[in-house]
Structures are given as structure tokens and as C-alpha cells.
Amino acid sequence: MLLRLPFTLSSALLSPPLHPHRSKPFSSLSSSPNPNPNPNHSSNTTLPLFLRPLSYSAPVSSLLSFRLWAESLALSSVDDPHLLRELSWLIDDASAHKHPRNDSLVPLRAELHELYELWRERIEKRRPFQYLVGCEHWRDLVLGVREGVLIPRPETEMVVDLVGEVEGFERGWWADLGTGSGALAIGIGRMLREDGRVFATDLSSDAVEVARFNVERYGLKDKVEIRQGSWFEPLQDVKGKLAGIVSNPPYIPTSHLPGLQPEVGLHEPRLALDGGENGMDHLLHLCEGSASALKSGGFFAFETNGDAHSEFLADLMTAKWGKFFHNIKIVLDFAGIKRFVTGYCR
């Protein structure tokens, strides 16, 4: 029996071992914990919206006028039906889950004027929705995110499935390089047995802080270890012992950065996107390093910029580095793009 449980939809929101009242705001990990839950305290605003206390309330009618205002703002700028869905989710996250029956006051996790500001930022500054609410739903997880940390992408979800297909993965030591919010590390960590571990590295201290927060929230401190540093640098002690390496490294060619959609280009960290002149800088480094970091028979899965990049990488690893790797495969994402390169260390 594997320890993999089929998580139901509701369990993502309700039942992971969450201790929202115990989890600290991101910043409190570096500063001293603040016992005073004063909602105006700046640290509290860095908590994902859905984890903040229900310190406020507003009449149903005010919330309704906010909704109508927000809808018209959304429709006046871009014709995007997803914005309306995002608006519903914003309100979901900002209010209590339970229906306030016969109650004209709705308990809220942020002041109403804050919601107005957030939505204005969404529409006018194209601030990503996930930064607005401080979280991203990814697989069956709800991960905290904030500025300075890449918002995990739906494509990347599949990497966890790729790992789940590797024989004996659940007892091995894994590395997630450039973990960002910790998405892959947590996704894998939840499938591991007692002796399995994930070492997740990131250069960015923002990412390290957020990843630690998420790891703690899912109760995985014993399984997932976050280490700060560039790629393999913090992993010298486990060199040659890894059962697998996964990574979603920056892979966008530098010249493409100015043309990115505003949500990405203006708001997400360049460190997590810029893949150098042709986008391959980090991927090549990872492939090279994997040869010595993986143990014999170890698995790797890397996300790439797609199609040509995956083909290039797969060719390289089959031909030039064929003495280190074998069984190299290209895996499509759900959009049919050749997104991932996987293989094994000889």
C-alpha cells in the first residue's frame, strides 16, 4: 500500500493538516513572532487572505455593491470571463465559508475598502490574482504565494505525476531545484514514506521564506527541507545519493521578457523567469549537475520552454551525454506542447 491518498476536492481546502491559527505570517519567521493578532499589523497582510482571521464584517448589501462595482470595472477594461470567476474567488477567500443565514452582516477577513483596492490593482495594474489573495490552488494544495515568488503554473502539476510513476520513488531522496513556493517539493513530499525526503533549494530568500511557510502549513517539516542557495550548491552533502531531481527552472529567453503578459512581466520575479539568451542557461547547468548529483538509476524531470527546447535538451542528453543518461523522454503537457524532459542516470 502506498501512502498516496486520493484527495477529494474538498480536502484541498479543508483537511490538510492546517493549523491556521498556529501558522505564522511569512515575515514572522525572520522577525520575532508577534502574539498580538492586530489585523492592522503589517505582518498580517502578508498572510494569504483565506487564512486571516475574520476580524471584519460588512453588510450583505455593501458586499453586493462591491461585487457589482468590481464586475463593471472588470467588464469595462478587458473582456475576460475569467476575471468574473476570479472575483468570486476573491470574495470566497475574503469571507467566511459558511452561509451567513438570516444575518445581514458578513464576516470578512479584510476590510471592504481593501477589497476595492485589491480589485483596482487587479484591473488597472494587472496584478496577478494569486498575489491579490496570497495563494494559488495547485493540484490539491493551496499554496501561499506573494510578490517575489513565482506563481506555480498548472503545467508543472504534471511533474508530481511523473515522479509518482517512478518505481520506488516513495522511499528515495529527492531534490527540487529552484523550488519557489515549494509546490513541487510539497507535492512530492506528500507522497513519500517515512524514509523518503525532499531537499528543496532556492536562491531567493523570498522563495525560501514562502516555501518554508507552505511546508509547515502542510505539516511536512520532517519530510521537506528547504535550503537557500543556487541549484546544487546547498546539496553537497547528498551528492550522488539522490533518487531523483525535479526542477522548473527559469527558461524564458531574455529577449522575450519585455513581451510577456503584464501579470507575468511586471509582477513576477525575473529571477524565476529569465533563462538567459536562449533560455537554456539554467537547464543546461541542471543537466550537467544531475549526472553527479543523482545516484545510479536516479530519475530526473525538467520543465522547459516547450517544443524546440525539449527536443534540443533530449537530443543533447541522448547523444552528447549519453554515457551519463538513458531512457530520455519528452512528455507533453495538456496543451500538447512538448513541455518536460525526463530520463534516468546510468
Add this chain to the structure above:
Amino acid sequence: MVFSLLLKRSKTPKPLPLPLPLPLPTRNPNPLRASPRSTATSPLGLSIAYGAGALSGTWRPSRCGEASRSSIAPLLGLRSFSSPATTAAIAEPPRTCDGLTVDAIVGKGWTILDEGESDWRSHAAAIAQSVQVIKKRLQWGRMIDKSMQLSAILNKSDLWDDPDYAGRISREHGEIMGKIKGVNQFEQELVEHIDLLKLAREENDNELEAESMRALLEMRRKAKEKELEAILSGDNDSCSCFIEVQAGAGGTESMDWAAMVMNMYMMWAQRRGFAVTVVEEMPGEIAGIKRATIKVHGEYAFGYAKAEVGVHRLVRISPFDSGKRRHTSFAAVAVIPILGNVSTKYQIKESDLRIERFRAGGAGGQHVNTTESAVRIVHIPTGISATCQNERSQHQNKASAMAVLQSRLDQLEIARQAQMNAEHTQSLSEISWGNQIRSYVLHPYRMVKDLRTNYEVSDPDSVLDGDIDGLILSFLSASLDKNEDRA
């Protein structure tokens, strides 16, 4: 001796009848309605409004919390029995001292008077008649056969090699035996009360006679409730279900109508305490929906909703017609059970699936940040597909779409076994637009009429607000009682 025994028994307090399966619908606390132009969205997305005009696409399912277990347990059975020995007892129908059985009582043709009349023959006849109706609705003969089959399986020595299967069989057997036992007990009670009453008359015991009369009256009322409960005794009635609505030809007007129909079901489900989630939706360009699927989660959701399968017709002055002309539009409704019973589940092979990102385009990956993560899954051998776009992660959209696909394939499987199973409901593609089941007229007069039962409601607004239990029940009882009794 007999006397004291009977007396003792009659004084034992009877278990109170369980509440009616149909709690009166409480008025919807939300005053927002979905008449054609009233698009309003509650701030919490609690009520649903299908938009005419600019706000289309804003509708969200109600978050009515966990599906409360409704009060409709399969009531006839109070306790489940798994001993095959009990089957033998069924063969012998209970008799009074002078040999009357339930069937014999009906055969006497005693006049059934008002409940107020203290005439034991009238009560007895009414109860006996109810017992026959209940048995018919339960498909008594089929049920007995099934219990025997299950007993035979349970007696196999290697049954528990597959504990999962064994557990299911044993549960199913327990449920059926419970129902059978429940009806038998009821019959037994009837003949005992009759005996007791006759005895009281012989002994000139007025008090006992009055008490037996009261007991019979009580049984008579209980019998009426049991008749209703027996309506929901189909194989999959207790399952949750998907409800799908598709707009007919006729553009915006009929898409708006489809949205109104879907809204009606969402509000109905909310009243009943079912949890509703929107799985898939294709909004119309101007208003309404081309097609949508919701999941209705709760006990007996399918049992009720299956009455809605077919084409719903609307007649009104179209708000989308500047000429203010009268329009007739159609919406097709399909209902798919979400099977709990694994034995009928269609086995899906992973290799038969093609999973696509809906509206794929662009470079994807780090290039794009979108909260749109809709997934479509195609089952290649059958061409059946399912889409989900309403969850917040692609992973969960995939899981939801997979659940819909599973149910659609299950439905195919059920259809394939239709010869054995008369409970087959049609999928949207099978429903012919000629198969109209209900007509909603808003102009020139106002009325909702079920074309199958001729049941009428003169207030279309209440129906469109989800007050459809009357329509559903009249259809369910009519269709069950019409069925040839296979007993």
C-alpha cells in the same frame, strides 16, 4: 394466553413514524429570483443568477454547505438482516385468526370511509390497499428474487476472498432484507390489530376496542407515508447525480430559457439541502447558457431529479425581441446518476483517454499566468468527453471532469444493460426534441403543466424558483403505479 400476549404487544409503544420524506420546502431566504431579466448575484455567490445581458457568466453555485443527509432513509426497513434464513419467513403471508391475509382484505372490497369514521373494516381496507401499492412500488417480486440471489452469493464460501465485493453484497442484501422485513412487519401488525379488535368485541372490552381502533388509524396514516417513501426505491435512487441542461434552437431566447431551467434546479437543490457545484458551463454570447452541467450531491438526489429528464418548453414574450412577440423555446434536461454501486461501473482504461487543456493556445508554462485551467477529457473509443473549468486548479478540474466522464460512461453501461434494468435514463444526445415533458407558459396565461401527468401549477414563478417537488412526486408516483406489477 393468546389474549395477554397480544395485549402486551399492543401496548408496546410503536416506533414513531419517520418524518415524511418530503419536508415542506422552506421559502428561499434569498429574494433574488431568476426571472428572465433579474440577473442579480448575491455578494457571496450564494444564490445563482443567470444573466441576461452583461452579467452573464457570473452565476455560481450555491454554497449550501455539506449535503445534509435528508430524512429519507429507505424507511421500510428498520433493521438490516443478513441471515438468509429470514427469506424463508417471507413466503408465508401473515394471517388473522380466521385466515385473512392482506390480499384477502383487499379482495373483500370493504368500503373505505374517511379517516374520521371509526370503522375497522374501512381502516383495514385502506391499510391493505396501501400495502399493495407499496409492494408494487418496491417491485416486490423482483425484490424477493434479488434477495434470494444475494443470499445465495452470501453463502458461497469464497465470498470473503474479496472483502470489498463481499462488503457490498452484504450491504445490499441487508438493505433489501430490511425493506422486505419492514413490509412484513407492517402486515403482521395489521392482522394482529384486527385480531385484537375482534377479540375485544367478543369480550366487550370497550377500552381495548378503542385502543385497537386508534392503532389502526395510526397505521393507516403511516401507510400513506410509506407509500410515498416507496417511490424512491429504484436501484440508483439514493445516488447523487449530475443534471445537464442544453438550450434548444432559437438563439438567445432559448439560451436564456436553459439558464432559467438550470437555475430552477439549483434553487430546488438548495431547498432540499443538496450541495450543488457547477461542473461545466458554456455561456451564450448574449445571455444564458448553451449548455451546463451541475453536480447535485446528496441522498436521493437522483431519485428525485430523474423525473426531470426530457424537454422543457417555455412560452413567453421574449425580452430579447424588440418586437415584443411571443416565443416558444426549448431546453433539454438529462440526469445522470453518480453510481455508488461499483459493480455497474464502467472500467476506464487510462490509455483510452486524451486529456486536453481547453482553449489551449500560446506558449504556456512560465509565459502565462492565468487562473483559467479548464480541462477536457475525451474517451477515445466512445468519443464521449467531459469538461470542467470551475475549479481553482487544473488538477481538480481534471478530477471533476473525470468524475463526469465516469458517470457518462456508467450511463452508457446502464443503457447497455437496459433490458435488465428499466431504470435507464437518457443522455442529452438521446433525448429527442419531440419528447416534451413539461410546458411553462408565461403568456398569454400563466401556468406550468406537466404533460405526462397533467399536473398543473398556476404560479410559474414559484416553479422557476425551484418549487418543483409537487411536479416531481406526481410524476414519480404515476409512473411507478402505471408500471406493470412484476410481483
